[in-house]
């Protein structure tokens with residue numbers, strides 16, 4: 001009998017099972033169930049698809065690690081959080097301040113754009129808005145919107161896709177990543193056929209990765225280096241000296257620098273974080289082998305709009321545009337129109353930043369009573385060491401906190417890898433202070449109580 005016949009049999013067998021076993025003694029029902037299971041198994045083994053697990057044909061996919069939130073889901077799997085407390089999540093770095101109305105309005109006013117296919121390069125207007133923003137924000141000489149910037153559907157897809165453009169898959173290339181890091185860098189490296197090389201962030205250097213720790217025999221194989229400044233999760237901002245050293249290495253070894261700057265507009269000091277293109281300009285260098293990534297998600301509280309840009313080396317952007325044309329990553333015309341409105345306005349960005357400043361200034365000292373934590377340079381995370389008062393791992397701290405106080409934080413080791421003998425996320429937690437201030441304060445108060453109780 002062929003598969004179709006088998007299929008018919010299993011349907012009838014299933015029907016017989018429900019009819020025959022109902023109301024019959026247990027032993028008989030069990031026999032029917034067993035027969036059914038055996039029948040199903042024998043049929044499944046004859047169908048390569050869709051019953052079989054799909055076997056990925058790209059073996060590189062098997063190198064991808066579970067995302068940190070998947071690990072967190074597993075950690076919390078068997079835990080029932082204390083129902084006395086409402087749930088508060090500091091886990092996911094998703095902006096929660098409201099989206100400004102004028103951006104929503106600009107999107108609504110341009111829905112007619114849904115009727116046309118966008119070009120991958122975007123309109124002149126959106127590229128011009130991006131270039132003018134870059135010039136204002138980083139005091140750059142005039143950029144050429146035709147060559148120096150491209151709109152992207154959020155910085156994440158572009159951070160990933162750039163690796164496909166600048167890495168030679170035959171070269172056994174190395175991609176340098178900070179550690180801890182945004183997991184997309186690692187996946188991008190693997191799927192481009194390269195291997196990541198992690199550079200641990202150094203608490204003694206305000207968490208900046210120490211690139212001088214990369215062995216001399218690794219540099220010649222490096223084709224791409226990701227840097228996140230301000231960093232997720234550490235909040236560290238690279239200094240001009242850091243950039244000078246990095247550019248010197250790029251000039252010597254010819255690798256591309258991908259500067260992820262999506263947290264650049266949330267900062268706590270008097271001066272905005274130095275940007276990659278700004279540093280290149282201040283050092284009298286062009287943008288060769290430098291691509292900067294930015295995003296409206298955090299700046300303008302529109303993570304669902306999927307809007308960002310890449311800017312920098314015009315030769316790389318030309319190849320990137322070619323790649324993106326095939327990849328099919330053009331930005332919706334409606335989103336382009338709303339993005340222009342957002343990039344052209346700083347008022348909402350200042351107000352948003354003030355909210356974060358107020359929140360961080362209230363929450364950080366409270367948590368510092370029980371955790372080793374300080375106000376970061378920038379970004380919306382606190383990167384705290386949990387073993388100030390107690391000897392506990394990051395995962396155990398997160399699990400017990402969730403169980404007893406219904407507060408979710410992300411174990412630091414989930415956003416870092418063990419590299420060069422240690423995991424720079426071990427004993428640390430990442431807290432995203434994205435919710436409104438009262439909720440963040442409530443979470444902090446619960447954490448103080450929890451930690452004190454553990455330490456008692």
Ligand SMILES: Cc1ncc(COP(=O)(O)O)c(C=O)c1O
Pocket residue numbers: 093153154155156157159182228231232260262294295296297298303307308
């Ligand atoms: C370090 C870092 N880079 C990039 C992104 C991607 O942001 P988006 O794709 O919304 O621009 C995120 C998002 O959380 C991030 O944390």
